[in-house]
Every structure is written in C-alpha cells, then in structure tokens.
Amino acid sequence: MFRRIWALAVKEFYHLRYDWWMPAFMLFGGALELILVGWATSRPMTNLPLMVLDEDQSPASRQVITSLENTGTFTLEALVFDETPIREAMVQGSIYAAVIIPPDFSEKMASANQVPILAVLLNGAESTPATAALRAVEGLAREMGQEIAVKRLGIDADEFAGFDFSVRTWYNESFSEAYYTTPAELALMLEFTVLLFAALAFSRERELGTLEQLLVMPLTSFEIIIGKSIPVVLVGFFDFSLMLSMVHFVFKVPIRGSLPLLLLLALGYLFVELAKGMAISVFSRSQHQAFLLVMILGFVDFMFTGYAAPVESMPKFLQGVAQFIPAQHWLAILRGIMLKGANLQVLWPNLLALLILGLVIGAVSLRYVRRALS
C-alpha cells in the first residue's frame, strides 16, 4: 500500500515541479500581501488634517490647540469660526476630525468642581484614521484631566506620580494593529494555499481524462486521496512556517505559547482544509469551477473569521454558522497561542471542533470520489 501511495505522491511532485509557478505565486503572493497588510497596519497615524472651532478664545483654549498639534498626530488644517466649513470639509473628506472648544471652557477649567468639555467630531466614513484621531484626543484629554485633578486636589505637581488608569489594553500594549491583522492574514493565506492546491488536485485529473485511469488501477479511494495530499501538505506547511517567521521577526508579533504545539495544530488545521479542498475538487466539473469555488468559500471564511468585523456583533444565527467554519477555530488557536500564550486546556474546544469538521468533510470526499466520475 505505501509503495502505491508513494508512487502517486512522486507523480504529484512531478506535476508540481512542472507547474512550479503556481506554488511560487502562492508563496510570494501570500508573503507580499502579508508584508503590505502588516506594514500598513503597523504604521502610526500622523499628520491627520484637523479643524478647530475655538468659541472660547482664551489662553486655556489656545493651549489645547497647541497641545493637539504637539501630539504629532494632527496637522492643523484651519482655525474656523463657525460649523459650516467643518461640515463642508467632512463631506468632502478633506478632514478626519474637528475639535470644538465651547465658550465656557476656560471658565470650567478654572472652577473647583465643573467638568470642562471638548467636543470632537469624527469623519465616520474613514473609521481607521478617525479612530486614531479619537485616541489622540482622548490621550490629550486624559493628560489634561490629570493636570486639573492634581491642581484641584491641591497636590504639588512635582510630587505626583500620575494616576494609574484602569483602562489597559491587554496582550497588545503598543496597540499595534499588526498584532490583530497579521495572524489573521497568516491564517487566511494558509487556508487559501491548501484549498487551492487540494481543489485542483482532482479537477485537473478529471479535466485531462486521467482520473478514469486512476480509478481502474489497484488504488483504493483512500490511497488516492492520501497520495495526492502529500505534496499539498508539504508545500502548505512550508509556506506556513515561512510566513510565521516573517510575522514574528519582521512584525515582532510574539509567540507567547508553545511553538511545537502551534506547529502541530497548524498541521491539523492543514488537514481539515485539505479535506475541504478535496471535497470541492470532487464536486467540480473543471479546474475553473474548482478555482471559483475556492475563491467563494475563501471569502465567506474571511467574513467569518472576524477579520473585518468581530463575530460577536453578527446576528446570532450567523454566529452559529461561524462555528462550522474551520478557519474560525484555527484563528482562535493561532491568536491564542501567539498572543495569549494559551495552551490545550483553554483551546481544546476549538481543537475538538476542527477534528470533527475534518472527519466529516474527509468522509464525504472519500465516499464521493468514485461516484463523482459519472
């Protein structure tokens, strides 16, 4: 049996070598995308255009404006005198944020117990820069609040060590978005690579007419699937290791949990996507069809991994569906081990889900390989 499986695997390697541009494209395309996404999401936001409406016109308000500029996040686009220019600029999209200092600002600052308010208008159409803007303003407000509190409490500013804020960002103190996005990219790249290769495995044979010959040979359905899987698994695992190193060394995303465990689970996830790819190829009539199905399923999974929006904010029904997506569990495992140092005790439900999904999909492919011929 092993000799037959190996003979088939060798043949598949010949095909891979002949069509070498495909695995090369997947690897370099994936790496390139990873670099671009990681780079784009790890850069801090600077020079965001800001408009300020100063209704107070006091030394306090002017200090706020100077502080805003000093954060480095903003470039003061214009100092305006009513809301109209702000509205126009927002509509045009030429500013991301505007700060309105109300007329009683300095009064409230100086008082003993009133709360000074800054109004911040954000351009919600561009949520990423707008969020960065909000954070910068919040940071500034926190600092100012600290100063006021120190003054009001009568504490000598030099002696005060600073408040310990209760809001902390766990696991990602530097709030680098790259921590969030690059593991997701990594997971999706692995999925796409494996799915594509597996899906093309059978449909290429059917298209060429050689599948019939394979089924007439003394190869069992099981042997055929294993033989065809071996190159896919090797290439997929190699791609994953390469991109994991890239994510870790270039984007400094830590691997806080056990690396061997991560690699082992990666292999497991690989097999699940392999089974899915095989199922796709068994049911596709041509290579093009297989390719399109992979794209569609890939994008569906993309939605459900919480990459674009968190799964928890989806309707309950869709959240339930998300549990059937292997990529969802894999991403939880990946993030868990890398960012949170989680181990099997925490991750076993995800692992179990992957195992069950893998077995079910694998069983379906096995059963239909022969029937798919007619």
Added chain:
Amino acid sequence: MNETSNDRAIIAQGLTKKFGEFTAVNGIDFEVRRGEIFGFLGPNGSGKTTTIRMMLGLLKPTEGTVEVLGVPVLEHPERIRNRVGYMSQRFSLYNDLTVRQNLTFYGKVYGLANAELEERIQMALVMAGLQEHDHSKTRELSGGWRQRLALSAAILHRPELIFLDEPTAGVDPVSRRAFWDLLYDLIAEGVTVFVTTHYMDEAEHCHRLAFIQRGNIIARGSPRSIKESMMRGQVLEIAPSDAERAIKVLRTAQESGELALQGVELYGSLIHVTVEDVQASEAAIRKELGEANIDSGTITVVEPSLEDVFIASMR
C-alpha cells in the same frame, strides 16, 4: 458454473444502464472467450463506452450482471484491477511527465519493482519504439506514438484481459496497421482483447463482433457469419464518371421504386449498391445512369464489407 466460465473472459447478462429517462445500454447479453479479439462496433453514443465502464466496475449497472475473469464485478470490482488493463478513449498518460516517468508510475502502482519493473519498462519502450525517447515529455509525441505508448502502459503489468476504447481514433492508417500487429502479438501470448471501434475495416480483424446501436446489440458473431446471416443480396461496386451526380440519380430512382435497390452508398468515388438480382440490376443501373448522361464505368460484384452489412442493418 465455474468450469464453463473458465474459458470465458467476460459474461454479460441483461446489462442495462439508464441515466434518468435515457437508456444508454438496454439489456444486452454477450460473451467473450479467452484469447480472442472481441470487437464492439457502433456509432458514437451507442453505448460502447458505458458498457466498458460497467465491465471495469467504474459504473454501476441499473440492471443485469457482468462477470469478468470469473469475478462478479458488481460486488467486487477491486479483484479484477490487477488482472485487467485499460486504454481509454482519451489519452490517459500525463503530458507533463516523461515517457519513463509515466511508465514508472504505472509499474509501481501495479506492484512492479526493481529488476522486474525495469524489465517491463524496457519491454514497453521496445514495443512502442520509444527506446531513444524515454526521457522525452509525453506531450512531444505525435498521435501514433502516443497510442502505442498507451497500449504498452496498459499491458505493463501483464494483464489477462485488456479493454481498448477506440484505441486508433485519430491515428494515421500506417500507425493503425502497426497497432493491430501489436495486438496480434498479444493474442499470441494468450491475452484476451476487448476493443471498441467505429472503424469498420478494423472490425474485420476481430475474431468475433457485436454490433451495438442505441444501446441494443443488433448482430453478433464472427465477421463471416454476420455477413452471411445479415446480407440479403449482393454488393455491386460501380465506378461512375460522376459519382456525386450518380448517387443522387440512383437514390431518387430507389425512392420512387423504379430501381429495386436495397442500399445505395457512396465510397469516395465509388458507389456500392446492394441488390438481389445482379444481372437485371446491372442493366437497369446502366440504363438509369445513361439517361442522366453519366457513364457507369465498371460494375463488379464485390465481397460485402462489414460497413455494407452494418449500414444495411441500420435500416
């Protein structure tokens, strides 16, 4: 039952395959004896490939049974895989692999190894005439070479029975002749050959045949017995000066009842007509063509070809 089935390579009984409403194979019975070349003749879409698929265990029949080399294929298709070879209609070797890589793959899957594998690969290369080209990619070979290579791959593991589905389709006549010579060599070694074709001249090479049309076997037996039983009348070969016009004239005359012709067919620049009474018909034909200002040329009685028989039986 087993003593008699030892000299039968294939026994099919009531073999039927329906795809929904469409019946591709309609309850056919036939037997193939060991060591013979058995031909399945029929136009495209008549059910030849479907029948082969059922015999190989690739397709489950809707009704009926088939026994190959004593094995009931429906229940145990895997038992015959090592003992039969298959050459499908589509080229079933891999274009992006070399000749040797293809043969090695086949050999290893069929359990050949080391010295024996190398020996069989050499045999295959010699048989296909590709000793110099074993490291060429298969896609570089032309039609005739590919067919011979596919055949040698199909027999690499020394099967007792081989299925060939339209093996010479699209191949030049010289290569076709060479291919059939190879088949005769195999027969001499005791291999049974089941071949489908729509080339009538190839059918003459078979020991026994079955004509299949639209899922039904409409004739069976040796080429001679088919000709004798099916042919009513004799075949006249006419070499007219203008074959295209002549055939129109003759057909019109046949339809109007003026000429008692069973069949009128064009063979290039010759016309074959099937008639009962040779002498009367010959005279009548000369007269008819003469009236249309066509010179009838020579009119001779010829041995009916299987094509004549086949077309006559289609009516």
